[in-house]
Amino acid sequence: MRINVFNLKKKSNLPYSTIARYYDELMYDVDYAGWVDYILRIFRRYNLRGTKVLDIACGTGIVAGYFAKYRYDITGIDLSEAMLEVAQERVQSKYPQTQFIQADMTQFDLREHFDAVICLYDSLNYLLKESQLQKAYQCAYNHLRPGGLYIFDMNTEFALSQIWGEGTTVRETKNLTSIWESEYNATTRISTLKLTFFARQDNGYYLRGQETHKETFYPYSTIRRLLDHAGFAQVDIYEHLEFTPPSDKTYRIMVVAKKGRST
Ligand SMILES: C[S@@+](CC[C@H](N)C(=O)[O-])C[C@H]1O[C@@H](n2cnc3c(N)ncnc32)[C@H](O)[C@@H]1O
Incomplete structure (x- = not known):
């Protein structure tokens, strides 16, 4: 043949220009529904009120689609125009109120505040310098209302x-x-x-x-220090999909950082 x-x-x-059209097929085995369910459990555990969510590095909008379906008011940002095109096709046709914006997670200002800011699937591991991670944390903090949650995962050294x-x-x-x-x-x-x-x-x-x-990857102590520097009042680090502390065999951590009520 x-x-x-x-x-x-x-x-x-x-990255994410050429593969955008094929991203969903490449990620066919990722349990996004389970990931979103875990985030909703985090919302309940931290008594988060409100429905305004910002998905940073939203990719092709798979997670945004679930949030829109569950009646959240979701905005997605991503650096890749090609990924955003797929996100728009997937989500906006069904949920026209959803917004997708091209932006760099280390420097953006949407002039809006959200109840929760999420950033999933190793997106923050793409920031190779500590100074970039600090800026990304600061941008997330600036877009949260007092008491809001910043929820993100990161790959570990392991x-x-x-x-x-x-x-x-x-x-x-x-x-x-x-x-x-x-x-x-x-x-x-x-x-x-x-x-x-x-x-x-x-x-x-x-x-x-x-x-x-x-x-x-960044050591947990660095993650805590940078989040503290950005202004977060509380930081919890979990084994991904659990509420237990990470171990030395942890592949992915989930971080929940809370903005103080009086800022
Ligand atoms: C592994 S994908 C994750 C996409 C999506 N969150 C998901 O769960 O499928 C990483 C995403 O991070 C985005 N990204 C990388 N660096 C970025 C930056 N500086 N600002 C915004 N997005 C960025 C890429 O374009 C890509 O869509």
């Missing part, structure tokens, strides 16, 4: 160094074959993922795309 492959023209060199580590994985789904090549540098603490994919098109051709993604 002859396989015809053509290369995808890149709109931009940024995830980047041991689970991702060094190696190559090939994944196949209905229309997509993807090759994930990971490399971890213990000195820089940066994990580099080269993602190559072949996406089957209606005409039988395969479209080839490639992106490089870099993530780092």
Whole structure:
């Protein structure tokens, strides 16, 4: 059999430009419904009132779609225009009041306050410098009303160094074959993922795309210090999807930071 492959023209060199159309299929095994359910449990545990939610680094809007369905007033921001296009197609056609805005999470001002600000699926691990993480925390803080919650996950050192580590994985789904090549540098603490994919098109051709993604991790003490510096009054760090403290085998943490009532 002859396989015809053509290369995808890149709109931009940024991660999440080329893969945007294929992101949902790449993430087919992520339990987003379970993740949203966990966030709603956090809202109840912290007695959060209100329905205004900001989803930072919203990607293709999967999580925003769930919040809109549950009657939350949701706004999504993301750096990638291509990801936002998919989010708009998915969510706005059904829930036209939802807003999607292109913005950098380290420097934005929507001139609005929210009851909760969320940032999911390692998006903050893409900020490779502590100064960028500090700015992202500050922006989230500035967009919360007093008493509001900032809820985000982050990959841990264990995830980047041991689970991702060094190696190559090939994944196949209905229309997509993807090759994930990971490399971890213990000195820089940066994990580099080269993602190559072949996406089957209606005409039988395969479209080839490639992106490089870099993530780092931050010690819990740094996360706490930066959140404290941003002004948060309370910070709790959990094992993702649980309400127990993380262990040395924790892959992903969930952080809940509360803005004080009197600020
Ligand atoms: C792993 S995806 C997660 C997307 C979405 N939160 C989800 O759960 O599917 C990471 C997202 O972070 C976005 N991103 C990376 N750096 C960003 C930045 N500086 N500002 C805003 N978004 C950013 C990417 O464009 C991408 O959509």
